Amino acid sequence: xxxxxxxxxxxxxxxxxxxxxxxxxxxxxxxxxxxxxxxxxxxxxxxxxxxxxxxxxxxxxxxxxxxxxxxxxxxxxxxxxxxxxxxxxxxxxxxxxxxxxxxxxxxxxxxxxxxxxx
Numbered sequence: 001x002x003x004x005x006x007x008x009x010x011x012x013x014x015x016x017x018x019x020x021x022x023x024x025x026x027x028x029x030x031x032x033x034x035x036x037x038x039x040x041x042x043x044x045x046x047x048x049x050x051x052x053x054x055x056x057x058x059x060x061x062x063x064x065x066x067x068x069x070x071x072x073x074x075x076x077x078x079x080x081x082x083x084x085x086x087x088x089x090x091x092x093x094x095x096x097x098x099x100x101x102x103x104x105x106x107x108x109x110x111x112x113x114x115x116x117x118x
Contacts, residue, residue, distance in 0.1 A: 001022045001023075002022070002023075003020040003021065003022060004020065004021060004022065004023050004024075005018065005019075005020055006018060006019050006020070006021060006024070006099050006100070006101075006102070007099070007100050008081070008094065008095075008098040008099040008100055009081075009098060009100075010058070010073075010074035010076075010077050010079040010081050010098060011074070011077040011078075011079045012074060012076045012077040012079075013055075014054060014055040014056065014058035014074050014075075014076050014077070015052070015053075015054050015055075015058050015059055015072075015074045015079075015081050016052075016053045016054070017050065017051060017052050017053065017081065017082065017094070017098075018050075018051050018053075019045045019049045019050045019051065019092075019094065020049045021043070021045060021049065024043055024096065024099075024102055024107070025107065025108060026107050026108035026109065026110055027041035027042055027043055027096050027104060027107045027108075027109060027110070028041070028042045028043065028044070028093075028109075028110050028111075028112050029041055029042070029109055029110070029111055029112070030042070030111075030112040030113075030114040030115075031111065031112070031113060031114055031115040032114030032115050032117070033064075033115070034062075034064060034071065035114060036115075038080055040080060040095045040096070040097060041095070041096045041097060041104040041107060041109070042083075042093045042094060042095060042096060043093070043094050043096050043099075044088065044091050044092070044093055044094075045091060045092045045093075045094050046090065046091055047090045047091055047092060048090075050082075050092045050094075057075065058074050058075050058076055059072055059073075059074070059075070060072070060073060060074075060075045061073070068085055068086045068087065069083050069084065069085040069086070069087075070083060070084045070085075071083045072084075079095075079098065080095050081094075081095055081098050082094045082095060082098075
């Protein structure tokens with residue numbers, strides 16, 4: 001499969017990122033308390049394919065529960081851009097709503113049961 005370049009950002013543009021992936025045709029939704037409230041559609045990206053560019057001190061993260069994940073967001077506009085988890089070391093979980101040219105409403109959806117994760 002041919003890899004495709006993707007670019008994304010938070011709403012204000014202070015956090016920008018890029019990655020290469022196969023054409024994105026589906027996304028992941030999680031039912032944990034954090035994901036269900038933010039409604040993000042996500043996609044896994046290997047760390048070696050992911051580049052982050054931030055302005056000033058815009059990048060921050062939020063953790064909850066067992067602190068197994070870092071949910072990164074922009075300090076300026078508040079948009080959640082991507083996450084890292086101990087379950088997927090070396091991978092980023094990208095918020096597809098932040099990725100240019102990806103229509104999250106047109107994607108096939110896979111569900112992840114984060115609510116009942118031990």
